[in-house]
Structure formats: C-alpha cells, structure tokens
Amino acid sequence: MSCVVGIDLGSTTTKAVILDGNGDVLGRGITNSRSNYDLAAAVAKTEAFINARFGLIEQRVEATETAEAVAILRRAFVMEQLLHQLRRLEVLLLEEVDKSAPPQLARPFREAIEEICRRITAEEEARFRQPALLRSDFFRDAVGSAFMRIAEQIGDPTGVSFDRLIGVYDKCIIRVENEPMDLDFRDHIGDALARVSNPRLADAVEYAVAYDLTPAATVGTGYGRARLPFPKEQIRSEILCHGLGAHAMFPGTRTVLDIGGQDTKAIQVDGAGIVTGFQMNDRCAAGCGRYLGYIADEMSLGLHELGPLAELSKRSVKINSTCTVFAGAELRERLSLGEKREDILAGLHRAIVIRAMSLLARSGGVDDEFTFTGGVAKNPAAVRAIRELIQENYGERTLNISPESIYTGALGAALFANRMVA
Amino acid sequence: MITTAGIDVGSGAVKVTVMRTDGDGGETLLAQISTRIRRREIAKVVDETFDAAVEAAGVDEIHYIGTTGEGGEVPYATGHFYGMTTHARGALYLTPGIGAVLDVGALHTRAVAMDGHGRVKDYKMTSQCASGSGQFLENIARYLGVSHDEIGELSILATKPEKVSSICAVLAETDVINMVSRGITTSDILRGVHESMAERFVRLLRSLEFAGAVFVSGGLASDTGLLTALRDALAKKELELGKLEVVTHDDAIFAGSIGAALWGAFRYRKLSQHGVAWTAASKVA
C-alpha cells in the first residue's frame, strides 16, 4: 500500500505522521529536536513507521487477541530499542574510559561502567514485567536518571568518583543521541516477540514486517525545514501545514492558534483548509510556551501543575513586565510582597494569552470554529483565558482542542504529500 | 572634618560605608560592611549593618547619612542619591582616573560616563529585554551545571568560542542545548555568551563620551571571563573608540555606598554654606 510522510521539524520536538492512500493516519512519531535536525527527522520518521506497523498488527489480530497483548509487545519493542541504545552507550563509555582514564583507574572504571549498565538492564527488564510507572520514552531521560542514581551508589570518592562517572556519561550520551542507529521495526521486533513469548502474535508480526510501506512522497515543514535534506518542492511553510492539518482534524476550522515552545502562530483558513491570513511572533519567548516553562522553573513547578494552580485564582494580578526574564523577577518580587502564587500565575497566563489575542487580531480575528493547537493547549488555565477573551471580544465560538494537536503541522505536511501523489 | 555614612540597599545585600573627609580633598574610609539579605526583613538588615559599621568606624557623630539603591525609605537618612550618581563617585574613589562605570546587574546594565570629579555626564541603560543580561548568563550556567564562581575561569579557557545565535535570553537555551549536543565545550559556550554580552556593553559605551578607563561594578564585576571578553571586544573597536582600559576593584561592591558617603559630605558642605546645617547624629547617639 502506498503511504506518504509528513515531517514537522519543530524547535523543541520533531514530529512525523504517516498517511495511507485515503488520507487516514497510519502512524505518528515524535522525538526531541536537541540533536542535529537530519537525525531528529529520521528518528521521528522511524518512530512513526514503527507506530504504523504496530497499527497493522492491531488490525490483523483484532479478532483473536486483546489490545493488551499488542501493548505488551509494544513495550517489549521499546525496551529492545532502549537496550540496543544502552549497549551502544556502554561501548562508547568504555572507549572513552580507555582513552581518558588515568592508568591506575582504568580497570575499576571499566568495571564500574559495566556494573552500571548491567544494573540498568536489570532494572529495565524488571520494569517490563511490572510496568508501574510511566516515564519519558526519550532515551536520555530514561537512562540519564538511572545512570545518575547508580553512579551515586557505587561511586567511590577516592577512586572512580561519581563526578568521573558523570563526566564520561555526559560526553557519551550526546554521541549516542547524535548518531544514526538501527532502531527500526525490523531490527527489534524479533527480539521483542521472543521476549513476550506469545506465539499467537507471530503471524501478525510477520504480516506487519512484510507489509510494504514505501513512502510515495515526503513533505517537510517546521522551524527547521530549511535544513531538511529535501528538494524545495517537498518543503511547505509551517503556516500552510498547520492550517491544513487543523482543517483535517476539524473541518469546520476557520481560525487556528498554535502556541508552541518557541513560536506562536495565528492562522486563518477557508473552508478548504487554505490559509487566507496569518501572523507569527518573532524570536521572543514572551508569548510562547517557553514563557510558561520559564515561570514553571522559577517556581519549581512542573509544566502540568502550572495551569491547575492558576485556575485557583480569584483575582488575577496584572503583570507589568513583558520580558520573560523580567516577569520572572517580578514574580519573585510579588511573592516576597505576599501576593498569592495562584493570583500571580493567573496574571502570567493572562499575559501570554493577551499576546496571543493580539496576534489573532492581526491575522484577522477569530472566526467560528476556532482550533487551538500546540503544547500550551494542554494548559487548562491558558485554555480558559482564551475561551473567555474570545467570548468577550468575538462572541460565541466553538473551541476545538485535539489530544493529537501536537501533530497538526506534521499532519498538514503529510496531506500535502498526499496531494503530490494524487 | 566631616563624617558621613553611605547605605546602599541592593536586591541581594546591604552595604554600609563610613567615611571621613576634610576640606581639602582628604578622604578616609573608616569602615565598610556588607550583609546579605537572605529573605530577612530589609529594615532590620539595614539597622544591623549600619550599627555595625558605625561601631567599627569608632565615630560618635555622623554629619550626613546618604542612602542609595533601594534605600530611599531608610528613616534616619539625611538624603538619598540614585545609583548612577553614587556608583560613579564610588568607583572613582576606588580607582582614580577612570572615565566611566559599567554597572552590570542581574537584569539591567548601566553605563555611566563621568567627569574628573565623579559627576555623571551621561548614561545609557539596557532596555526591558533581558537578552545579554546577567540573569541570561546565570540561566545558561545553570543549564550547563556551572557554578557562579567557575564561569569566569571556564570562559577564559575557551579555544573556539561559539556565538549564541538567538538573541532572546530564554530561547537561547535551545541554542545552547543544541551546542552541547554538537559537542561544543562548556568553555566555548560560556565564552560565546560573554562575547555577546560584551558586544552589548560596547554598544552602550560607544554612545557615551568619556576619557579614562571603564570601571566594571555590580554583580558581574568578579566574572573574569566577562572582563576578558569586554577587553577583547573593546580592542576590536579600538579604531573607532580609541584604546579603552577595563578595570575593577576587589571592593567594587562598595562603590555605591562609598559614593553615597562621599556625596553626602559634598552635599553637607554645600548646605552648610547656605546656612542649612543638618546632622544625622540622632541615630548614632
């Protein structure tokens, strides 16, 4: 079956979406954009394909197996990927030790590294059997904290100290993150299947492996799109992709607001998803998701806690500073003057939303229906403030928010790819 | 002989200096004390520090108590002077011959040009954008896991400084993350940040006219990496700006309180000539 791929190379995360010939989503993949952009795009794409093949497995076994069985297989697969990366990390770590450790420490150092990797592997296998906690699937986050913890336990202040261990880790983790690796479906599904030892899935897996998912077209978009190794015809502006993506998710969409980590876009689309007007903010964190992220850091809160806390406010405080950093200082000052956290937070949410409103106004206002996308759409206080201000200034509007909204841009790109094929 | 005190209330610490001046240019520093505020009530810290400084100075009469910084509300002050006024004068006391002060704080930086007597001739302040501010540097350092004191040393070790391309103090973090992932060393990154800050400072200084060295005061005066970057940046503009020396002083944090004490003496004398004699003795008694 022919499929198409859309890639959205964002400033914080890179997303990929695969569509089938009918324009239905086969798979989605996401990775962080820390590393070099080519790689981020490749990883996101690989993830999306893996996702798609798992979808095929699900379809295939729908009648005979529970969703649970496939989920277990998927976990096993993710673990195989992780272990694969861990093995690579270990090789690099040992090389680094050989290269840079003082001779008298070479042996204990090697042993310590091997021990840490052994323990991480054991922990992961235990976790697989007992999947209690959710946590980030990004390799750095998953392995980093474990490495840190174990290094602390076994580090020897007089010999192979914690600092030494972390030192080599920091050097190598970046390299692991930045080298292309075999993480594809085919590479690890066999091991995963063996691990779950559920022979009833074998047929479906075989089917999924054999299934031809050769992309007929790929389109890239996003902040980093100029660096994608694609010819010009395969690049679309993120504005167009977001517009089309939002239209595909909610066909009644006329106005789209995307508040991402580093930019905010207000887009107007017509009934066919064609962009008729747009505005973007410039490179200033005030007014993007990062503003809230910075504030969360200042208050030692998690991003997800920010909105609910702000919602407790009865009386929002007017924030005078525009700049994110100055707002952080104002926040501290106001806290020390005894103002309530929730009231200040409410003011900060209002500030970012007001900025978004001004962008919306510039792009041509808010028409029915209004679709809110980007990471900040996950923040209930921001959503509420948007809802209120739109109501006050533009009247009643339908507000769409999709749980998959982070993929809006990639979806739009994939739809463009689809058009190239059609 | 006139005895005066300067109280500089900053955001992090209170500094008090007691000085003695005679009519013909003799200026003696009797005592100086700095206390960190650490979330305590500011008025208390001021009282404490002031009392300690007066005691250390061993004086029983103070003719003028000058405040500066956020010290406008100190009840026993004789007069208040603003930060640029006092920093210029204090810096000149610490390092005679300078022509300008660059006061680098966490959020704002002020460049102040002065004449040979420490009078403010002109100034420039950074805007309400924290790009290139001290806080910016601090955030980056925090991300890199570098402590405040290490920043300078690390920066100096840089071999291939890497410019931070984004101007926004917050979004620059992304650039830094990207740099780390590209294997650029901490030293090179810090130096890059220092360089962009230095460029910004050069722009401030460039719009002022003054003769003499630039004295760096404020929280970042002890950051040798920043000083080095500033020196290099000024050297690059030597054709346009002439040769500019960059100096600082171990007591740079006292520049404000010294200035307040010295201007207090000046003002006291001026008011006395006009027949208004004020003595701030009440507090000391």
Place this chain on the structure above:
Amino acid sequence: MTRAELVEWARDIYDDLDFTVVRQWLAEHPTRKAAGYLPVYAPRELLHATGFLPVGVHGGGDRLEIIRGDAFYQSYICHLPRSVIELAQSGRLDMLSAVLFPSTCDVIRNLSGMWKLLYPDVYVRYIDVPQVPDPGAAAEFWAGELNHLLDDLAGVSGHRPTDDELRHSIAVYNETREMIRTLYALRRERPWDVPTEELYLLLRAGESIPPETFLARARQYLAAVEADPKRPRDNSRVVIVGAFCEQPPLGLIKSIERAGCYIVDDDFLLGNRFLTHDVPADANPVRALADAFIRNDMASSVLYEIDPMGKRNLMKNRVAAASADGIIFATPSFCDPALLDQPMLRAGAETAGIPCIAFKYAENTGQFQQFREQAGTFADSIKLWGAA
C-alpha cells in the same frame, strides 16, 4: 469638597474607560450629542456652540488591555492610536456622534481615514490647521476650515449657533484657559502644594465634562489647596517636554515627582493651552478664533516653526519662565513630532547651559523603575551641582 475628594472624583473619571460621565450627560436630554477630538488642538468652542459635549480622546493608558488594536497597528507605531481603536472597537466610544482628528501628525491623520471606513455613521473631520502663522492666506484658509466645520457640526447636531452663542462659547473657553493658566502658575510657584498628579487628573477629568462643570470643580480645587498647604521638599524643578499627544501613564508622572523632581511646567494635554491668550469675544467669532490660532498659538512640535531661531530659543524661554533647573524630554516611543524636534530643542537647551535628560515611554508602560532611576540621577546632579 476636600482636596482628597476632588482628586478622587477626578481619578474616577480618568479611570473610567466607559466614559460614564459623558453617557450620563447625554442621557439627561435626548437631543444631546457628544463629539470626540484627538490630541492636540481642536476648536472646542465650535463643538460647544453647536451643542456638543467636547470629549478628549486620549487612549486608554495603562488601564486598557489591547486585544484588537494591534490588528490595526504595527509594533513601530506609537501606542495612542491602537488604544483609541481598541476603545472604539470595544464600543466604548459609541456615544460620539462626531470625531475630530487634528493634524498633529500622520498617524492621527491616517486614523481619520480609518474612522471613516470603520464608522461610516459618525461625522469624521480631519482638522488641517494652518502651518504658517501668516495672517493673510493662512488665516483665511483656517477661517474657511472653521466655517466648513461649523456648517458640518451644525448639520450633525441640528443646532446652528448664532454669533452671540459662538461668542458665549468663546468666553467660556477663555475662562477655562484662564483657569488653567492660574493652576499652572500656582504649581510653578508652589509645586509642593499642587502635585502634578493632582493637577493632571483635574485637567484630564475636564476633558470629559462640560467646561462649566470643570470651572466649578477647578475653583473648588484652588480653594482646597489654600486650605491644605503642604511642606516644600529639597527637590529640583523640571520642565517636561514631548508629552503633548500620547499621555504618559500616571505612574510615570508620580515616579518623576517621587524621584525628587518638581514638575513646574509640562506639555501634557497641550490642546487645553494651545491658545495662549484670550480670544476676543466681541468680534466676528470664527474670524477671531482663526486669528487667535495664527497669532497666539503655543509654539510646539506639531506646527512648523517659521523662525529659524525658534527651536533654539524655545527651551531657554520655557525654562526661564518656569524658573526651572532642567528639562526632562519625556516622549512617547515612535512619536515623530516629538522625537524629530528633540535634537533641535536639546541643542538649544544645552547651548543655554540647561541640563537635560531624555526618555521614551508608552501610555501603557507598567514599569517605572528605569524612569525613577533616570529622573533621580538627574535630580541628584541638579541638587549636587546646580545653582541652589
């Protein structure tokens, strides 16, 4: 009323972005109409005589969140028009049947065209004041413009004033101008008794109420000041220049005074004082108004300066008249008239040995620390090295 009560009364009007006092006035009589005018100078006598309540439209200051105004203006245009548009788009100016746009600058001029498109039912007039004080052609042109405006306004309000009614309106505004001159003189002499914040609020309230009411309140204020004298402080005396159109936030005015500067002259709400002398109330009224503009207009950045030495001497004269120690050029960001004039004015001031500082604000600026620091440093330098 006590001083505090008067100030609160004025502050309420200032704070009220819905113009409740205007709406109340209109509600009192079904035939009443209100007309807005933008800064700087508008012939309010004509509005008054044709039965309009003249309402100063000065934007929403720091009390207004801009939601739709940014859809009309780029970031490099001053703040005033976007906040005026915000007021209008949110329905807060819907009680105005006419709006006058003086030729203060290109921004206000273009706003007149926008108003025509946005509010086709409102009478909109661009007021092209004469740029040259030529008692011949320019006076004739201006009289023609005023007559044209008078005809139009009469058409909108349905009341064609007689010459006597026009003369009466002129007399009322002569009295208002005289009152404002008195207030300014008092502040000049005893700035500690007339804090600029209070004076400003009073004048600002005066732009939303009938002139007769303003006069009554202003008299009460003068009496209250005499009854409640304050103590002088060791402050410097400064003149504020550049704030004639987009008004500074109140916090800025307060910050300047708190930093140790008495404001002894300013160009806030300049239209109030644009005619420096009484307009003859016994002549052909329109002609008299036209001549007054040609002969007795306030030298300012909004008009062409015909005298080559005019810009050089202006600051010297103003500082001398106010016995001030220095000048603070406080201009709205992106304000062409103020900012283009500033180098000339400043050069003149500096030649005369007058200390100056300059900063830029926006009407919605919320942080004053910078201004306080600059004004304070300025006050310091005057205190330490000034003549006093």
Place this chain on the structure above:
Amino acid sequence: MAEALKDRSMVLQKEMIANHFERLAQAPETGEKVVYTFVPGNLTELIRSFGALPVLPEINALQSGMRKLSGEYIAEAERAGHSEDVCTYVKCDIGMMRAGNIGPGGTKLPKPDLLLLSYTGCYTFMKWFELLREEYDCPTVMFHVPYQGDGKLEPEHREYMLRQLREQVIPALEKVTGRKYDEEKLRHHLQLSAMAEDDLVAVLQAGKTVPSPIDGYFGTVYYVGPIFSAFRGTQEGVDYYRALREEVEERSALGLGPITPEGPLEGEKYRLVVEGPPNWTHFRDFWKMFADEKAVVVASTYTKVGGTYDFGFRHDPNDPLGTMADYCSGCYTNLNLPARIDMIVRYIEEYKADGFLINSVKSCNSFSAGQLMILREVEKRTGIPGAFIESDLVDPRYFSAANIKNRLESYFQMIDARRAGRTA
C-alpha cells in the same frame, strides 16, 4: 532585445543623472542656484523656470541605501542625538551631510540656496527642513498643501495653495535667484512635463499586459526616477521617457517579461500589486526573492508618490499655478486612506493581479500607519488575501531576509493552494 531595453534607456538615465550631479557640484563656481525640495509635491518646473537646480534629499538617501552607505550615516545621526524611532531618510541625509555631503554620485553636493518645503502628506518633511535649516542657515519657504482629508481637492484648498504660491513661494524664488517670475518659461517646462508624463503612463500601464513586460515596482522605481527627481519638465526627461516607452512597447509586443537583476524573467507565475516603499539596502536581494518565484509586480502605489498620472492628471501649461496645486494635492502621500484603498483595488482589478503585498516600512508613518486596515479592506473588497511584510527604507538593521523570505514563500504557496482549490 532584452539588451536593447536595458541599454538605451539605462544609458540615457545614467548619463543624465551624472550630468546633473556634475552640474550641482559645479554650482558654487557657476553660481547656479540650488533649491532643495521633496519628491512628493516637488515644484521642479517652477524651480527650473527660475534657472535653479533641484536637489531631492530623499533620492540621495535612497541612493545611499542602495550603495550600502546608509547604515553608517544613520549611526552617525543617532550618535548626534537623533532617535532610533524616526524616519531613516532624515537620519541618512543628516549623516551624509555630516560626513561631508558627498552625494550618491561621488560628487559633492552644494549647499542649498533655498529650502522649498512643500508639505505634501508627510509630517517628517517639516521637521526634516527645520533640521536642515539649522545646519545650512539658509532661507526656507513653507508651502502647505492641505491634505485630502475628505478624499477630494476642495476649491478653497486650491485657492489657499495658489495664494501661497503667489505670495510666498514665487517671491522666495525671485529673491534667491534674483530673477523675475517668468510665466512663459514655466509654461514651457510644464509642456515638457506633460509629454514625459504621457509616455510614463504608457510604460506604467504596460503592466496590464499578460505577461507583463515591466516590473511595476522594482523595475519601475528606476523608471520613475527621472520624473520624480530633477528631470520633470526637461528635454532630457522627454527623451528618456520616449526611449523607455518604445522599449517597453517592443517587449510587450514580443510577449516578453520584465528584466530583473538576474536577467529577463520569463514564465510569469504570480501577478502582484504592491503598496509601500521598497527596502533600498537590500534592494536586489529583495527583488530576487520575487524574481526567483517568478512573481511580477504589475502595479504599485509607491511609484505614485511623486505624482499620480495614471488616472488622468497631466501638468497643464494653460493653468501654470493651478496645475501645480492640483499636482501637489494629488500625490499619493496626500491621499486619504479610503482613496489609497480605492486605488489599490482598482490596480488589482485593472492589472489582473492575483495577489497583493504590503511592504510596511518602519520609517514612514505617512505610509505605514493604517496599512493593516488597508490590508483588511482590500482583502474584503477583492476577496484576495494579501501579504504583509515589514522592513525599512535605508536602515539595514531592519531587513530580515529570512523572515521576509519565509513570509513570501508562505504567501506564494497560499496563492498556489487557492488556485488548486479553485480548479479542484
């Protein structure tokens, strides 16, 4: 053919400009009088009729921008206390003067004998000459052109202008040149103006042809150069426009596209109308962004700042002073916002444009304040979405190539998408 077009008129233009600056440089020796004045509302015929030479500071500023000198000039002016926020033409001019007043041609510009301040729809003009007067200490005469606030030239306003011309402007010129006002001479220059104007209009309207043989913005700023500056009402001007017209008509007949810095543009893909002045510091890069996408500007408003001729106005030798008043009043800068919108809508329709773009320059409130409203109104009336980009005239700091390119790309893709949508 392409070469012929480029060659003949361009050679002529280069020659006449070089000669003019040479003459200006010699003026202190030859004793020819020099009058500075602005492009919108310039009274070149009148100035010429007194045997004086016009200098147009805006043209010098824009040329400095194209020659990448403006950044330094502006910095110089800002160091001298001029605000960052104001029009960069003024600062560029003042910086250039401070740097020795070497004009764009490399020759020294003479001091003005008179500043003829024709106040035509830009407030900055008044301040500009107040500032120059401080530097040059020469007589200044103010000519107040009333704004078309109600969208038309009112008879009293015309009367006011005539009176000023007779009572102020002409006496000032007589005084400075020592010559008497000679109406016959003025008529002669006006006659020449009208001839050149006819040919210019033919060139401008060639943009209506599909494909357009001219670029109505980037190319046309060169074409309007002579008539907007010193050469209206001169024989050189007449010759230039005759040659230009012949070339353009030839290209048109052959179905050729415009010439761009990258060579002839064939295969026109988008037809745009542009509002707002161009950026000069990156003029070629800017143009290339359009040319690369095969976008041709078919008409623009900026090319009407020095006179709006394509709706019928011609200088009329039979009413010398009246025609000058009419001319000044009708310059694009003196039109109110509704009239500007009408004009753009008309261009979009008559020139068969499928897009329109506003280049909003930070410098210019006269142009920029209200452009977002123009955008919305034009979109509403034509149903064509417009694009909005921001830059500056001659301040290189405000040209963000990446940003503009991003917007343009998105915009062109949007037009494609609309077309695809319409045919689908």
